[in-house]
Amino acid sequence: MSAIDDLVTELARLPGIGSKTAQRLAFHLLKEPAEAAERLAQAIRRVRSQVMACGTCGNLADEDPCAICRDPRRDATLLCVVEEAKDVAAIERAGRYRGRYHVLGGRVSPLDGVGPEALRVGPLVERVRNGSGVREVIVATNPSMEGEVTATYLQQVLRPTGVRVTRIARGLPVGGDLEYADGVTIAQALAARREMGEE
Amino acid sequence: MPLVATPAVVLRTYRYSETSKVVRLATRECGVQSAIAKGALRPRSPFGAGLELLSEGVAQLYLRDGRELQTLAGFDVANLRRELALDLGRFAGATALAEIVLRMAPAASHPAAYDALVAGLDSLVATGIAAADAAGIRALWRLLAVLGFEPSLRGCVRDDTPVDADHPVTFSAAEGGVLCERCAAERPEAAQTRLAARDYRDLLVLNDPTAPLPALDAKHAAAHRRLVARFVRHHSGEADRFPALELWERHSWAPLSPPQPVAS
Ligand SMILES: [Zn+2]
Ligand SMILES: [Zn+2]
Numbered sequence: 001m002s003a004i005d006d007l008v009t010e011l012a013r014l015p016g017i018g019s020k021t022a023q024r025l026a027f028h029l030l031k032e033p034a035e036a037a038e039r040l041a042q043a044i045r046r047v048r049s050q051v052m053a054c055g056t057c058g059n060l061a062d063e064d065p066c067a068i069c070r071d072p073r074r075d076a077t078l079l080c081v082v083e084e085a086k087d088v089a090a091i092e093r094a095g096r097y098r099g100r101y102h103v104l105g106g107r108v109s110p111l112d113g114v115g116p117e118a119l120r121v122g123p124l125v126e127r128v129r130n131g132s133g134v135r136e137v138i139v140a141t142n143p144s145m146e147g148e149v150t151a152t153y154l155q156q157v158l159r160p161t162g163v164r165v166t167r168i169a170r171g172l173p174v175g176g177d178l179e180y181a182d183g184v185t186i187a188q189a190l191a192a193r194r195e196m197g198e199e
Numbered sequence: 200m201p202l203v204a205t206p207a208v209v210l211r212t213y214r215y216s217e218t219s220k221v222v223r224l225a226t227r228e229c230g231v232q233s234a235i236a237k238g239a240l241r242p243r244s245p246f247g248a249g250l251e252l253l254s255e256g257v258a259q260l261y262l263r264d265g266r267e268l269q270t271l272a273g274f275d276v277a278n279l280r281r282e283l284a285l286d287l288g289r290f291a292g293a294t295a296l297a298e299i300v301l302r303m304a305p306a307a308s309h310p311a312a313y314d315a316l317v318a319g320l321d322s323l324v325a326t327g328i329a330a331a332d333a334a335g336i337r338a339l340w341r342l343l344a345v346l347g348f349e350p351s352l353r354g355c356v357r358d359d360t361p362v363d364a365d366h367p368v369t370f371s372a373a374e375g376g377v378l379c380e381r382c383a384a385e386r387p388e389a390a391q392t393r394l395a396a397r398d399y400r401d402l403l404v405l406n407d408p409t410a411p412l413p414a415l416d417a418k419h420a421a422a423h424r425r426l427v428a429r430f431v432r433h434h435s436g437e438a439d440r441f442p443a444l445e446l447w448e449r450h451s452w453a454p455l456s457p458p459q460p461v462a463s
Contacts, residue, residue, distance in 0.1 A: 016216055016217065108287065108290075110290070110291050110294040110295070110298075110442060110443035110446045110447065111211060111252075111294050111297065111298060111442065111443045112442065113442030113443075113445070113446070115446045115451055115452060116287070116451075116452045117451055117452065144212075144251060144252070145251050145252040145253060145281075145283070145284050145290075146252065148281065148284035148285075149283075149284040149285075149287055149290045151284075152284060152285050152286065152287065153287050153452065177214075177240075180217065180240065
C-alpha cells in the first residue's frame with residue numbers, strides 16, 4: 001500500500017470521517033509545510049504517551065491526580081458523575097460547575113455486554129463512603145434509556161451511604177448527549193437538578 | 200421509492216454522525232430493518248424523543264429492496280417505555296427480548312413475532328419489580344414459540360410419551376423439550392437439566408400466557424432464567440452473541456455485595 005493510501009485508510013477509521021474527507025485531509029497535510037504535519041504527529045504521540053486516567057476520578061489528564069482533583073478551590077462536597085471523560089470537558093466548557101467529578105467509563109448497555117460491573121461504580125461508592133465529605137452526588141449520565149437506567153442503578157447503590165443523590169434536569173433534549181449540548185443548556189440542566197427517587 | 204408506514208420498535212440506536220442516528224427497528228410489516236434517521240440529533244429534530252431504545256411508534260420508511268440501510272422519514276412515537284429505565288432487571292429483560300428479535304427473527308415480515316415482542320415489553324412495564332423475572336421469562340418463551348422454537352413440554356420430545364407433572368422431569372435444551380423417564384435414562388447428555396416437580400409445573404405456567412404469573416423466589420427465578428437462556432443458546436447456533444441475555448440471566452449486579460477485604 002502506498003504511503004498516501006496508508007494515511008487515507010487510517011484517517012478514514014476516525015469517527016465521522018468518510019473516505020472522501022480522509023483523502024482531502026491527506027492531501028491537505030501534503031500541501032502544508034512539513035512542520036505542520038510533524039506537529040500533528042507529535043501531538044498524537046504525546047497524547048497517547050502522556051494522558052492517563054486520574055486514579056481518583058477517572059478523568060483523562062496529564063497527571064494523576066488530575067488538575068480538578070488537586071484544585072483546593074473545587075468544592076469537594078459535590079460530585080458530578082458522568083459517563084465519559086469527554087462529558088467532563090463539556091461541563092467544564094459550560095464553566096459553572098465548581099465541584100468534582102467521577103467518570104464511570106461508560107453506561108449500562110446490555111446489548112453491548114456492558115453491565116454495572118464493567119463501570120467504575122465500586123470506586124464511586126468508596127469515594128462517597130470513605131468519609132471524604134461528599135454530601136451530594138449529581139448524576140449527569142446522558143438522557144438516553146441507557147443513561148437513565150444507569151442513573152437509577154447508581155441511586156440504588158448509593159442509597160445506603162445516605163448521600164444526597166440528584167439527577168440533572170431534563171433540560172437536555174431526550175436522546176441528546178451532554179457532549180453536544182451547549183454551555184447554557186448544560187448550566188441550566190445542572191442548576192435545575194432534582195432529588196432522585198421523587199418521581 | 201415507496202414510502203411505507205408500519206408500527207415499529209427501536210431495537211438499537213447508533214450515532215452515525217454529529218446529527219444523524221442509525222436505528223435498527225423491529226417493524227410489524229417489514230421485518231427487522233436498519234435505517235438512517237437524518238438530523239435525529241439536531242435540537243428540534245422531527246424525530247423528537249422517539250428514537251430511543253425500546254420506544255414504539257409508527258415508522259415512515261423509504262424502503263428499497265436489497266438495500267442494507269433504509270431511510271427513516273419519520274417516527275410518530277406512541278410509547279417511550281421510560282418506566283423500563285427505573286429497574287435494571289426489567290431493562291435487561293427487555294433488551295434480551297430485543298436481542299432475540301435481532302438475532303433470531305427472520306428477515307421477512309413476521310407480525311406474530313412483532314406482536315410477541317410488544318406484548319413482552321408491555322408486560323415488563325406493567326408488572327411490579329417482584330414479578331419482573333417471571334414476566335421476562337414468560338415473554339422470552341412466548342417470543343421463542345412464535346419464532347418457531349416452542350419447547351415440547353407436555354409430551355416427551357423424542358417419542359411423545361405423556362410426561363407427568365407431579366414428578367421431577369428431565370429437560371433437554373438441545374432437543375427442545377422434556378424427556379420421558381425411559382428416554383432420559385437411555386441417552387443422557389450434557390445439555391440436560393433435571394427439573395423438580397415444582398419447577399416443571401412453573402415452567403408449564405410460564406409457557407401458558409393465559410395463566411397468572413407464578414411467584415418465583417430469587418433462587419427459582421435464577422434457575423428459570425438459566426433454562427431459557429440455555430435454550431436460546433442451543434437453538435440460535437450463535438451462543439456467544441447474546442450479551443444482553445447473558446446479563447439478564449446472571450443478574451450479576453444483584454445482590455449488591457459489600458467490598459471484600461483484600462486477602463493479605
Ligand atoms: Zn481526577
Ligand atoms: Zn421419550
